Amino acid sequence: MALLSIRNLHASIGDKEILRGVNLDIEAGEVHSIMGPNGNGKSTLAGVIAGNEKYTVTDGEVIYKGRDILAMPVDQRANEGIFLGFQYPVEIPGVSITNFMRTAVNEQRKYRGLDPLTGSQFLKLMEEKKKVVEMTANLANRSVNEGFSGGEKKKNEIFQMAMLDPTLAILDETDSGLDIDALRIVATGVNHLRRSDNAIIVITHYQRLLDYIVPDFVHVLYEGRIVKSGPKELALKLEKEGYEWLKEL
Amino acid sequence: MAQGIINQYRQAAHDLRKNEVWRNVDFAPQLTDDMVLPTAADDAQLQFWCNIQGLEAHRIAFVNGAFKSDEQSEQSGVVCCTVGEARRSYPELLGKVLAEVGTDGNPYADINGSNATDGLFLYVPDGMTVHQPVQLLSIANSDKSLLLHLRHVVALGRGSSLKLIQCDDSYTQQGAFSNNVLLASLTEGSRLEHYKMQNLNDATALLNQTFVSMQRDASLCSVGITLNGGNIRNHNVVRMTHEGCSTEMHGLYLIDRQQRCDNYVFVDHLAPNCKSHELYKGILDDSAHGVFNGHVLVRDGATKTEAYQANRNILLTDKAFVQSKPFLEIYNDDVKCSHGSTIGQLDNQALFYLMQRGISPRNARTLLLYAFCDEVLRYITVDQLRDKLGDMVKKRLHGELSACLDCALSCSNTCGCTPPEFKIDLSSTK
Ligand SMILES: Nc1ncnc2c1ncn2[C@@H]1O[C@H](COP(=O)(O)OP(=O)(O)OP(=O)(O)O)[C@@H](O)[C@H]1O
Ligand SMILES: [Mg+2]
Numbered sequence: 001m002a003l004l005s006i007r008n009l010h011a012s013i014g015d016k017e018i019l020r021g022v023n024l025d026i027e028a029g030e031v032h033s034i035m036g037p038n039g040n041g042k043s044t045l046a047g048v049i050a051g052n053e054k055y056t057v058t059d060g061e062v063i064y065k066g067r068d069i070l071a072m073p074v075d076q077r078a079n080e081g082i083f084l085g086f087q088y089p090v091e092i093p094g095v096s097i098t099n100f101m102r103t104a105v106n107e108q109r110k111y112r113g114l115d116p117l118t119g120s121q122f123l124k125l126m127e128e129k130k131k132v133v134e135m136t137a138n139l140a141n142r143s144v145n146e147g148f149s150g151g152e153k154k155k156n157e158i159f160q161m162a163m164l165d166p167t168l169a170i171l172d173e174t175d176s177g178l179d180i181d182a183l184r185i186v187a188t189g190v191n192h193l194r195r196s197d198n199a200i201i202v203i204t205h206y207q208r209l210l211d212y213i214v215p216d217f218v219h220v221l222y223e224g225r226i227v228k229s230g231p232k233e234l235a236l237k238l239e240k241e242g243y244e245w246l247k248e249l
Numbered sequence: 250m251a252q253g254i255i256n257q258y259r260q261a262a263h264d265l266r267k268n269e270v271w272r273n274v275d276f277a278p279q280l281t282d283d284m285v286l287p288t289a290a291d292d293a294q295l296q297f298w299c300n301i302q303g304l305e306a307h308r309i310a311f312v313n314g315a316f317k318s319d320e321q322s323e324q325s326g327v328v329c330c331t332v333g334e335a336r337r338s339y340p341e342l343l344g345k346v347l348a349e350v351g352t353d354g355n356p357y358a359d360i361n362g363s364n365a366t367d368g369l370f371l372y373v374p375d376g377m378t379v380h381q382p383v384q385l386l387s388i389a390n391s392d393k394s395l396l397l398h399l400r401h402v403v404a405l406g407r408g409s410s411l412k413l414i415q416c417d418d419s420y421t422q423q424g425a426f427s428n429n430v431l432l433a434s435l436t437e438g439s440r441l442e443h444y445k446m447q448n449l450n451d452a453t454a455l456l457n458q459t460f461v462s463m464q465r466d467a468s469l470c471s472v473g474i475t476l477n478g479g480n481i482r483n484h485n486v487v488r489m490t491h492e493g494c495s496t497e498m499h500g501l502y503l504i505d506r507q508q509r510c511d512n513y514v515f516v517d518h519l520a521p522n523c524k525s526h527e528l529y530k531g532i533l534d535d536s537a538h539g540v541f542n543g544h545v546l547v548r549d550g551a552t553k554t555e556a557y558q559a560n561r562n563i564l565l566t567d568k569a570f571v572q573s574k575p576f577l578e579i580y581n582d583d584v585k586c587s588h589g590s591t592i593g594q595l596d597n598q599a600l601f602y603l604m605q606r607g608i609s610p611r612n613a614r615t616l617l618l619y620a621f622c623d624e625v626l627r628y629i630t631v632d633q634l635r636d637k638l639g640d641m642v643k644k645r646l647h648g649e650l651s652a653c654l655d656c657a658l659s660c661s662n663t664c665g666c667t668p669p670e671f672k673i674d675l676s677s678t679k
Contacts, residue, residue, distance in 0.1 A: 052601055053601070054598075054601075074605055090596075090598050090599050090601075090602040092599050092602065092617070094621065099616075100603070100616070104608055107608055108606075108607040111607065143620075164607070
């Protein structure tokens with residue numbers, strides 16, 4: 001059974017329909033890449049899977065670990081292992097990353113019936129994961145994303161992912177705005193997570209990232225539907241030929 | 250006697266109904282005809298000293314208007330007694346201070362002047378730093394509705410410094426009306442840190458008036474935290490009469506039900522090179538009503554002034570409301586000034602971000618609200634006080650503080666209320 005199975009998903013913002021029948025199956029152990037022109041619904045799909053109430057689902061289903069999760073609250077989906085790396089991470093003045101992550105890690109542990117981490121256990125975990133993204137100590141004590149550069153925000157998303165060790169990670173343009181070094185770091189973070197029991201969806205505009213994170217499948221989301229799926233070579237074709245040819249499909 | 254005073258208040262309210270500074274103020278709901286002035290018979294025991302864990306402080310209390318002291322010896326040279334005592338023992342010193350600082354002549358200050366039973370007189374000599382904070386408690390603990398008037402005088406000698414924690418609390422659910430005036434004279438190079446904690450029951454009204462006069466290079470940091478109270482008006486007037494002064498004037502109000510909290514701040518820049526910075530933040534729930542009325546006056550000669558004024562509010566319901574009036578009045582060109590006010594709700598995308606990491610909606614809300622409050626709490630330099638207030642704010646945000654119905658004074662560890670149980674660590678970012 002697939003880890004994630006999306007059937008005929010329709011979703012809208014206000015009365016504007018954005019997703020118009022998405023179908024997608026993802027097995028544990030796989031990495032899928034979603035590409036597609038701007039404004040065609042990639043972030044919308046990610047948001048709907050994570051449970052952002054900004055979007056209204058009008059039809060279809062999202063089956064995760066064998067359960068339809070569309071009625072499940074956002075925090076419960078997260079506790080079930082769904083992680084969204086935001087295209088635009090939100091700035092939260094006054095909440096330090098340390099406190100934010102400690103709260104999140106311990107709530108997730110509680111959900112799974114585990115004892116909360118003690119202060120020192122938590123700090124140890126944090127040190128370990130900070131290394132994964134080569135994060136400076138200084139960043140971890142600052143307010144969440146406040147005044148972070150674009151690249152720092154993206155690294156912070158990968159750091160959080162590493163801390164929470166999700167089952168299904170959706171990374172929405174985590175590579176945008178990254179320099180080559182940061183790109184390598186982010187890719188290392190993702191590959192670090194890659195295991196046989198979890199799956200990753202990488203939303204990107206650039207073939208470049210896929211040199212580091214080699215996907216099992218590439219999908220093209222166009223006008224609210226997945227119009228083309230294929231092996232990683234599809235990304236190369238898109239890079240060369242753009243999206244024009246899709247219109248003839 | 251009391252009836253005469255009540256009538257004076259009603260007359261004052263009537264006379265001031267068109268006055269910009271006072272027209273929002275309405276104590277009528279709390280000023281009931283059954284109110285009485287405290288007598289010797291109302292001298293109640295102080296149940297506890299509102300200890301703040303880990304904080305050594307010199308504590309002074311007025312319980313139903315009657316003076317108590319915890320008898321700790323103060324640093325030599327510091328004068329700490331009642332104003333009545335000062336009148337007898339230090340008439341010259343008191344006279345000198347009162348010549349330096351006065352009220353703004355508002356009718357409520359006048360009513361206080363003619364009816365004040367007593368107050369604290371605190372004098373710090375030149376060059377002295379008072380190490381332990383002085384905690385000044387005003388507590389109502391009576392089965393009658395008391396009408397209380399205290400008038401405190403604080404005088405800082407040149408280059409001296411003092412931390413004053415002023416707590417206004419009610420001990421029972423009985424209503425009261427308290428009109429307090431604090432006059433502070435900050436001479437050259439002195440520094441006052443003034444913390445105001447207000448945790449009163451819903452039937453109580455408090456008019457807390459503070460008048461500060463500052464001489465050359467004096468500095469003031471005032472942080473007022475309103476956690477509960479039926480009807481509170483903080484009336485702050487700061488006059489920077491000489492060069493080089495700095496004023497930090499901040500406030501936080503967390504109000505719900507039918508509560509009212511009104512903060513008025515008037516900062517008068519009379520001399521060059523002075524700074525003032527105001528940050529007032531409020532969270533309003535249910536049908537609570539907040540007012541921020543800030544007036545910064547930069548006079549003709551007050552060149553190189555820096556003045557910043559901000560008021561930020563979060564409304565949790567659509568019945569809660571706030572009137573925010575930041576106002577800069579500037580009479581010279583050589584200034585850096587800004588003012589702003591916001592009234593909004595919690596940011597839904599920030600909530601989504603927190604919940605997407607597995608944080609429950611309740612904790613996500615509390616985290617965001619606490620972060621909002623923390624920006625004001627950070628101005629408190631007394632660590633134990635900041636931690637204590639941080640806990641109380643968390644309790645308040647979780648709706649636990651006002652639930653302690655037996656004791657409006659939930660700030661005390663000794664009242665039997667359980668300390669805040671908080672599974673998530675919300676300590677401030679530094
Ligand atoms: N709050 C909103 N109100 C109205 N339309 C919106 C809103 N948010 C997004 N949209 C629209 O929904 C459509 C899909 O947006 P989405 O963010 O899913 O695109 P995307 O494929 O992620 O694009 P990009 O590659 O630029 O990130 C766009 O046309 C966008 O303008
Ligand atoms: Mg997008």
